[in-house]
Amino acid sequence: MIKTIFRNTFLVGLSVLLLCAGLFFGMQYSQTEEETYAALRQEALYAEQGLMLNGSTYLKTLDDVNRVTWIAADGSVLYDSETALPADSQGDEVRSALEKGEGEANRPSEGGKSTMYYARLCADGTVLRLGRHLSVLHYALQSVSPVFWVLVLVLLISGVLSFRAAKQIVKPINEIDLEHPDTNTYSELTPLIEKIKEQKMTIEGEAAQQEQMRREFSANVSHELKTPLTSISGFAELMAQGLVDEGKMREFSKDIYKESQRTITLVDDIMKLSKLDEGGLDPEWQNVDLYELSADVIGSLRPVAVRQSVTLSLEGKPVKVRGVYQILNEMVYNLCDNAIKYNRPGGSVTVSVTPMENGAQLTVTDTGIGIPKEHQKRVFERFYRVDKSHSKEIGGTGLGLSIVKHGAQFHGAEVTLTSEVGVGTSISIRFSSAGPSPDRE
16 A cells, blocks of 8 residues: 555656646747847847948858858848858748848758748848757757756655655554554544444444354254154164064154155255355356256156146246256255145146346246245245244255255345245246347247
């Protein structure tokens, strides 16, 4: 952070200094031009007076600082002090002098210099022109060179001060005690401290909530595992002590098998949830056809539905979503399995797959016992059961809808539930960013 503040502060100072230097150089450049033209104008006036009194011989006595050219009214050159250079009698300054009495011009010449010309109309109708070879840029730089070194010194001082200022700005922030933010002594940091306190309270609240959920989950797991294991242990103990006659042995064996299967299912569901929570899956993302997947799930559950006297049906059309096949299969399976378990004899379960704008929706609707309104918000919680006696009777683990919820979150999907007691339940999963199957459009 110190580097960022130092860099930004230093760049601001540098920009201001460069801007000031540019303005100063521009002013110096303009002033140099004006001073040069003023000098040429004054010298031309004196040269004209000497020319009129002594003729062209006077021009030869002038020093060689300026280039002196005497031009007749018809444009012919009467005299030029620099005979080695071609005389130019058609410049803008000459034409301006013939028309207005005087003229100025600035043209580049050999050696990368500028030649500044001033022409004056003499009393006899001729034109006297003075030219001065001058690198205005070089002269201006020479003029501002002392200022340049001052700017360099100021820049160095600015760098040192910027670094010190950056350290002073960051120091109070680094000294903030995150465990005890109330000890802050800088009023300027009060808004930041308030944000830190709010965030700390939020984190502590979330941590407490997570700890509470962890404890509840552990207690629920212990209870759910203890129940079937206690039954298995009791049955086995009676059988081991020879207290069960031959007629009851088969019945007890069936009960032991039933409870062990319930335990295995519970452990499997817990492992699935743990993987979804902790990101322990190594998923293979692919385009999954929800219609085809639903057909496979219905096919695998049809024997269970037949035993329950429940009719399964599939509606809609093929549509693909980007997802993990294994998780999507678990989601649809749990929805259909719950719809069958909590249905009534002669009831039905309908799975519909519908393409939506920028997505797809899968809905499982049953004609079962329904969910009371006060329980609808909690049915996706782990181990939550509306009717514990009924759930135990049908062998539910209380984790099916929780797996659906976590699977939907994994895919960025939205789950909605509508239910009416005695009428049935409908659960929908809305997937985003999906399109229809390319070969079924």
